[in-house]
Amino acid sequence: MSLSIYGQRLDSRLLIGSALYPSPAIMKQAILASGSQVVTLSLKRQNPNEQSGQQIWRYLQEIITEVDGQLLPNTAGCKTAKEAVTLAKMSREIFQTDWLKLEVIGDDYNLQPDPIELLIAAEQLIKDGFKVLPYCTDDLVLCQRLYDLGCEVIMPWASPIGTGKGLMNPYNLATIRLRLPHATLILDAGIGKPSDACLALEMGYDGVLLNSAIALADNPVLMAKAFGQALQAGEQGYVAGIMAQRQTAHPSTPTLDTPFWHQNN
């Protein structure tokens, strides 16, 4: 079973970040081990006399070619729609892709997306031909508005970026899934462990985007494998159909012919 993002079929339901790894070599091993075919990256000011950014860029190009994958530039650090639109256009020129992880941050403390600026930016970028993957809060109405604008993919947060706190509000996330049955939903940010990713897929989410949970693990490569397996388990669990919860206990072992049973008067 595959994931579809703006019509492109992908074998993995994991979108992976390229930051925070102990080394470029471990980053590459982790990305390959995860099975992901979508790798996020960004643009920043850099020292013009250093070539480290250039080397990383070449390295990421090699990885994307090796996994037959797709780059997903982000607009990290932007606080207004105008900044995000400008950065998106700069990214498109360099990376030659219309795909964009749209981030517009509204609060520095928890890096919470600004919903108003996000909508303004998404509308403009869609007009400019971008395929927008907006990073947003788990607000149903915001997700609905983004979808109505033309965002085929919506990426609500599990919890604030880099916290590893997992799914803070499963009710909100489940409601978004229920109310937007045709949207591609990617759970983005705050995922800390493989079971978080598994839970998202069990809830019917189409995929997850994460970085810190793998990059900051003691063994990023092993953690990348674990996430790949967790996503498969979650997807199969969802497809298999999860049993309905019951309020009271029901014995699993048949009660007929129970030993030592006798009639109490």
Add this chain to the structure above:
Amino acid sequence: MNIHINGQAYKLAHENPVNVTAALALYFTEPQQSTFAVALNSDFIGKDDYDQTMLKHGDSLDVLQPIQGG
């Protein structure tokens, strides 16, 4: 004429406007060896427009390059 490139002030000896290509030559030793994109006063400038886009006193150029991201 003063301009800023990535927040750093550059003082040009003359008052004549310079284009983006000339400004980039101040910033990079070898611009052709680098992967970058440009914004002038927070507006994107495509590569095809570098020669015809002129900077004036007080303008601010952002030159951004690829980096890891999440």
